[in-house]
Amino acid sequence: MVRTSAPAPTPRTVALLLPTETYRAAPFLEAAASLGVEIVVATEHSPPLAAEMEDRLVTVDFERPEAAAARIAALGERVRIDAVVGVDDQGVLTAAHAGSCSGSPTTLPARWLPPATRPNSAVCSRHGVFPSLRSGWHRRRPTSRGSPPNSVFRAC
Amino acid sequence: MLKPVSLSGGTGVIRADTPAEAAEVAERIRAILVGHGHPRDEPLLLERFVPGDEVALEGLLRRGALDVLALFDKPDPLDGPYFEETIYVTPSRLPADHQNAVVQVVEAACSALGLREGPIHAEVRLARAERHQGRDRGQGEPVDVRLLEVAARSIGGLCSKLLRFGTRMSLEELILRHALGLDLDHARRSGRAAGVMMLPIPRSGVLADVRGVDAAAALEGITGIEITATLGRPITALPEGGRYLGFVFAESDTPAGVEAALRMAHSLLDVVIADNAAPAPHRPRLRTVVEPR
Numbered sequence: 001m002v003r004t005s006a007p008a009p010t011p012r013t014v015a016l017l018l019p020t021e022t023y024r025a026a027p028f029l030e031a032a033a034s035l036g037v038e039i040v041v042a043t044e045h046s047p048p049l050a051a052e053m054e055d056r057l058v059t060v061d062f063e064r065p066e067a068a069a070a071r072i073a074a075l076g077e078r079v080r081i082d083a084v085v086g087v088d089d090q091g092v093l094t095a096a097h098a099g100s101c102s103g104s105p106t107t108l109p110a111r112w113l114p115p116a117t118r119p120n121s122a123v124c125s126r127h128g129v130f131p132s133l134r135s136g137w138h139r140r141r142p143t144s145r146g147s148p149p150n151s152v153f154r155a156c
Numbered sequence: 157m158l159k160p161v162s163l164s165g166g167t168g169v170i171r172a173d174t175p176a177e178a179a180e181v182a183e184r185i186r187a188i189l190v191g192h193g194h195p196r197d198e199p200l201l202l203e204r205f206v207p208g209d210e211v212a213l214e215g216l217l218r219r220g221a222l223d224v225l226a227l228f229d230k231p232d233p234l235d236g237p238y239f240e241e242t243i244y245v246t247p248s249r250l251p252a253d254h255q256n257a258v259v260q261v262v263e264a265a266c267s268a269l270g271l272r273e274g275p276i277h278a279e280v281r282l283a284r285a286e287r288h289q290g291r292d293r294g295q296g297e298p299v300d301v302r303l304l305e306v307a308a309r310s311i312g313g314l315c316s317k318l319l320r321f322g323t324r325m326s327l328e329e330l331i332l333r334h335a336l337g338l339d340l341d342h343a344r345r346s347g348r349a350a351g352v353m354m355l356p357i358p359r360s361g362v363l364a365d366v367r368g369v370d371a372a373a374a375l376e377g378i379t380g381i382e383i384t385a386t387l388g389r390p391i392t393a394l395p396e397g398g399r400y401l402g403f404v405f406a407e408s409d410t411p412a413g414v415e416a417a418l419r420m421a422h423s424l425l426d427v428v429i430a431d432n433a434a435p436a437p438h439r440p441r442l443r444t445v446v447e448p449r
Contacts, residue, residue: 023384028331
């Protein structure tokens, strides 16, 4: 008799918005390891080993939260992202943009975003991103790795 | 009170007592903004100074309901002109009715702002009538709770190290669990009274040495010391600076014991700051002497 084991569940993935000078990277990474959660990092500057991290790192400008959210969303087209967590003040607006489009719960609601940049569900839908709350950011269409991020997500 | 809208940790937060002072302070804050890479002309907050005790509330919103993760006393007076965060101790020693009043104000603020999910960190002052100045707070004494701010994030720095929930779950694990919709049944702080001191930078210059770390770490109640500033590198005091020298952690059976341990540890630290950036020999960054339990 051949026994087959059930496939291992796919690890959940959280996008952590980590400002370069944060004190809190290590505690969050330790917590993720403890939970068996995978992490993708959005930060302002590429670390020395950025090339090794490939789809686990995206560089963003937290001073431009809309564009930063777009880059995270573009990454979400290639890898599963189940939630967005802004760690410090600098990432709060970006988390709000990204989370609102994904339906992921972020503390700062969309109503606090500048009116011109609030997520628009029609735009989100047109770009095919963020289908549902906590269900992850799943690939909606094939994308080539060379696609510019804003080609899949903009102005959400 | 004048504050920039984009900085944190007391950076650029300055008290002014006259309109003329306020104008000077505004110019200083604009220079600070530029130094931190922000636009010089960004809006500034202008608020009335509220004398009184300050507390910080760490909370987690779930479907609009506020779970209070910790209420911290800030036993050092914060009267300005600069507002350096130093000691946080939990649980709070405020009377229960005053704690409840704080929670109610923060809940109302979150509701008014539309905050419904995720971590929040709120700063609150308990203004008191002049006739009560200088006295310990008592149960039933009237209290005027004023919200200073609610941040849509968790506590900063390394302060979260002193918080453990249920069976030693960290605050970060709690936040990730919440973000992923996982079980949060044990979101109650566990353990003894605990506290942290964010070590102030006494003046700007180049950090040459921090002496006394071993002696401070050996004190009863001290569970960890981490010097996060780098030896040989410039450090900047408030209000221009935005970093801490380091952190001291303590636990005890009582909040008073925690506060006493933190103050004693701080008194043993000798921070040596040079006046200029003369080339310093390479020295390794100091490491945590004792890991928080």
